[in-house]
Amino acid sequence: MLPKPSSRKHRMTGEKELQITAFLNLMVVLIPFLLITAVFARMTAIELTVPPETKTTSPKQQESRDTPPPVFSLVISIMEDEISIINIDTTLGAFKKDAKGFYDFHGMTKLLQNLKQEFPEEKSATILSSPSVQYKILVETIDAVREGFPDISLDEL
Template identity: 35%
Template sequence: MFRRKSKKLRENNAELNITAFMNLMVVLVPFLLITAVFSQISILNLNLPAGVSEDIPSEEKPPKALEVVIRKDKFDVMERNSGLLKRIINTENGYDFQGLNTFLQTVKAHPEFNIDTSVTLLMEMDTSYDTLVQTMDAVRLIVREERELDEKGNLIQGELFPNISMGDAPPETDNSQTQLGTEGSL
């Protein structure tokens, strides 16, 4: 009835056949590596303001320093020593990043700022992260109407003020008038 297995069969170890699994791995691993999306992270260095400012001798003219103040309803483009250069009011769609970029291009063309690469962004406490990033892009790069491409098909962009410092916006005063005459003149 029941047959007993012989000792010979019990001692035979069965080997695993992993050839099919290895073939699958040889095909699957390169396929996954080729189709994987590698995330691109860009790093933007920021210059944080120093805790203690140095005293500048009074006989020297203080250096020009461009500031963009982000308020909830406008941008104020200022020169630290002279005052307000231009106030850019929000549009019905929100902040006017294109208007800010266009005005900063005219500022960059001015002889007092054409070699300057620094700008300070001063923002109110409730400024959203998205607004901050879009403002940094508007301040940093020239946005052109016509798209110019290089030989590889990449978009050519110029620099305005790539060295960005950040800080808190001063409280808004009602009598903040430009000290340079009419707004928008340098």
């Protein structure tokens, strides 16, 4: 007698449905997470302008120009032990580190507010930083300067 044929071989297989429940659960969690982090990434960005390219001119060429040199050009110089605020060739203020290693950002903000009152139309400032200056100090300086002078350019000292 012959054995009975296997029922597995002859079983009718229907179309299988895709199991997308796990994928949908992942999307429900992932999409809000990505949207929230994208907002925070945009909020922490600091918008700065690149300093304009300057061409060196001889003193004779400088005198022959019809336009006078700018009256006010704010430069903030950040070095290891002090922050200097300079207008063209004049140092307007210097803020050294205190005993704890902190700069006087409150005093610097007051000086910048006084400069803004003297020159209300001025909006630009250039920050020159030594490569060894900590990032935290650079950001605190940018925050202090931005209150009165929103167009900030960064350059290396």
